[in-house]
Amino acid sequence: MTLLSSAAPQAADIEALRSHFPALERKHGGSPVAYFDGPGGTQVPRAVVEAMESYLYHHNANTHWPYPTSEETDTLIASARSALADLLGASPSEVAFGANMTTLTFHLARGLGRAWGRDDKVVITELDHHANVAPWRALERDRGITVLSVPVLGNGQLDWTILEQRLSEKPRLLALGAASNALGTITDVARAAGLARDAGVLTFVDAVHYAPHVLVDVAAIGCDFLACSSYKFYGPHVGILYGRRKALERVEVPKLAPAPNAAPERLETGTLNHEGIVGAAAAVDFLASFGSGRSRRDRLADTFAFLHARGAALLLRMWEGLSGIAGVTLYGPTPDLPRTPTVAFTVDGWPADTVARRLAERGVFVSSGDFYATTVVERLGLKDGLIRAGCACYTTEEEVDRLIAGVARLSL
Numbered sequence: 116m117t118l119l120s121s122a123a124p125q126a127a128d129i130e131a132l133r134s135h136f137p138a139l140e141r142k143h144g145g146s147p148v149a150y151f152d153g154p155g156g157t158q159v160p161r162a163v164v165e166a167m168e169s170y171l172y173h174h175n176a177n178t179h180w181p182y183p184t185s186e187e188t189d190t191l192i193a194s195a196r197s198a199l200a201d202l203l204g205a206s207p208s209e210v211a212f213g214a215n216m217t218t219l220t221f222h223l224a225r226g227l228g229r230a231w232g233r234d235d236k237v238v239i240t241e242l243d244h245h246a247n248v249a250p251w252r253a254l255e256r257d258r259g260i261t262v263l264s265v266p267v268l269g270n271g272q273l274d275w276t277i278l279e280q281r282l283s284e285k286p287r288l289l290a291l292g293a294a295s296n297a298l299g300t301i302t303d304v305a306r307a308a309g310l311a312r313d314a315g316v317l318t319f320v321d322a323v324h325y326a327p328h329v330l331v332d333v334a335a336i337g338c339d340f341l342a343c344s345s346y347k348f349y350g351p352h353v354g355i356l357y358g359r360r361k362a363l364e365r366v367e368v369p370k371l372a373p374a375p376n377a378a379p380e381r382l383e384t385g386t387l388n389h390e391g392i393v394g395a396a397a398a399v400d401f402l403a404s405f406g407s408g409r410s411r412r413d414r415l416a417d418t419f420a421f422l423h424a425r426g427a428a429l430l431l432r433m434w435e436g437l438s439g440i441a442g443v444t445l446y447g448p449t450p451d452l453p454r455t456p457t458v459a460f461t462v463d464g465w466p467a468d469t470v471a472r473r474l475a476e477r478g479v480f481v482s483s484g485d486f487y488a489t490t491v492v493e494r495l496g497l498k499d500g501l502i503r504a505g506c507a508c509y510t511t512e513e514e515v516d517r518l519i520a521g522v523a524r525l526s527l
């Protein structure tokens with residue numbers, strides 16, 4: 116018996132889903148808190164916290180020793196690799212854990228960059244979070260490579276003509292995001308990876324803002340590497356790196372000589388955040404528990420179909436409501452284009468952080484600034500940044516209406 120058996124969810128389904136999140140009981144300014152800060156980090160369900168607590172209370176140990184708590188830790192990490200592999204459509208031996216996406220990307224870039232020099236190029240995009248910019252820029256300084264960028268167009272999408280031109284310059288790697296954490300743009304990374312493959316170029320995908328909204332399928336994307344972060348999909352602060360097995364076996368990442376040399380462990384530095392890894396797996400199981408199907412991957416696909424339909428409806432409501440308010444400008448792709456339910460906007464005469472503060476007074480939590488997607492915010496000419504409201508699985512129509520009413524009230 117699953118909770119969300121259809122793509123047309125009932126209010127009762129959403130209430131049942133919301134009951135898993137103690138944070139939703141919080142009140143601020145006399146109102147229940149409406150969390151629109153999911154693109155910065157989602158709330159965490161009870162099952163995830165309980166899994167982490169259980170690990171720390173009952174199984175806590177370092178790995179690879181012959182006594183029960185250490186063996187249990189090894190087993191839990193192995194089953195977490197399977198859970199995250201199911202989320203990504205990968206095999207467990209292709210999944211490495213780390214502190215967060217940024218740290219994993221710097222680590223991978225350093226490893227790949229060891230084989231590159233003055234004649235080598237990497238292509239990045241203007242739409243990306245700087246976690247998918249700085250690690251490759253660092254190789255300009257450290258290895259003398261050249262970084263080429265793909266511009267973003269006025270509709271919030273990448274310029275594919277330039278992307279193809281960049282690939283014709285035979286770079287080593289194309290690094291691009293599957294979804295923009297600032298504008299919500301979903302980029303067709305399967306198409307990009309296909310073009311890259313045809314040109315003999317590796318692809319690294321930043322799926323941090325994509326993974327909470329669309330079921331990742333690394334085989335369908337055809338990328339060589341992909342990274343995401345469990346705290347964006349209802350888990351704790353842990354980063355996940357997928358790499359094609361051969362690629363993970365070859366990359367010359369810095370590592371301690373006595374540490375395991377086999378993939379994927381060779382990508383992992385030091386003692387990991389075991390309780391976080393257990394929690395990340397529990398987040399995958401939490402998501403899967405709302406879907407039906409024989410395998411965990413099938414159940415995840417079912418849940419994500421629901422999340423997608425629900426996110427699209429909430430996005431439309433938010434877009435139409437906000438665009439009807441005088442002085443509000445919305446950025447990024449219109450709702451008919453591929454996008455996540457994350458809306459970025461400004462209000463004439465109101466600094467972004469003041470808007471966020473005023474909304475927070477009424478229990479509506481939105482983020483403000485550039486969200487480290489610095490280049491695209493600069494291209495939009497927004498010195499003061501954006502206001503960002505993102506829907507998560509627990510967002511309701513009533514919360515969206517409260518956000519719209521709160522913004523409308525500013526100009527009164």
Ligand SMILES: Cc1ncc(COP(=O)(O)O)c(C=O)c1O
Binds near residue numbers: 246
């Ligand atoms: C699109 C995107 N990429 C990368 C990151 C960095 O992720 P992490 O905090 O796991 O390093 C973020 C964080 O907000 C993000 O939204």
